[in-house]
Amino acid sequence: MESLPATDALLLTKIAQRDQSALSTLYDRYAKIIHAIAFKSLHSVEESEEVVLDVFSQVWRISDRYDAQKGRVDTWLFTLARSRILDRLRKLQRTTPSTTFSMDATQIESKADDIDLFQEAFLAERRALIITAMNKLPHEQRVVIELAYYQGFTQSQIARKIGIPLGTVKTRIRLGLSKLKSILANEQDL
Template sequence: MVEAANLLTKIAEGDRTALSQLYDRYSRMIYAIAWKSLNSVEDCEEVVLDVFAQIWKIADRFDSDKGSVEQWIFTLARSRILDRLRKFQRLNKIHEAISTGKEIEFPTASVDPIEAVEILERRQQVLAALSRIPPEQRQVIEMAYYQGLTHTEIAAATGLSLGTVKTRLRLGLSKLKVTFEGES
């Protein structure tokens, strides 16, 4: 059996067979570790693939003076698992905020009653207009304006490409503009 450190050296040189051998040796263990945290076949498989894709790219960075191959590989796996858990936490917070329909709170101390009524009417108009646009456009608009997320954060949280997020925002805002111009 070829030593794991030698396999990494070969992988760094572009040897796909060495990557395959390393995969055969460690993929099940990585999967098992991922399963303890993720409990999802798809997510565990993605972690395993992400780890070996990363190994393919950075095999030359392995330093045997800093630890064993196993430690290095499991550190990579741990990072990928934590990344996925963080993504799930962000998505859960976003979905929770959207599904509970968190209300926008306005300060009442400095607002006169007439202004408060105007704000409430405008808010109802905005919510009505939002209900008329496609859900995927409404979602990114709510994330951007109600939650203050950047385009990049929305893309990361939803799993959409940055271009798709920007397009949905542009289209949704355009539809909102048309709706408000029609009401004027």
């Protein structure tokens, strides 16, 4: 008889006890969706992979701080991811303007020669997959996810911006992320 999969909360309890297999299981459940969300904002496979690594390394360090009374594990993970994505966006915004203005024509040409066509194809495919998955979400859920994860609004700001209760925003984000996770998991299995 096959055993039932561990709940996310139980996995976090085991991670807090330094169970690496629990971390691996949680990673397998959420890494793809966190990567997809990060990629939509960062447009970089490397940066998105860094976000995933940052999130799960943070989970390893602070799993004992998770409080089931305050929210679900997936919500907690997506909050950690959102924070890491915003950190990376801020970092990129600080570094990009200074390097952009200092480039001369020879630097631009050498960069063009280094373009990896396979990487570009991978990015285009990944981008299309994410856009397709986001378009499959109900409009109400897609809007709040885009405002939260791609424009950096807090849940309270979203509630004020679109004129709905904060609890409705939280529910739409949770349901939307759950559906997005499911859609992307099904797409990856094809």
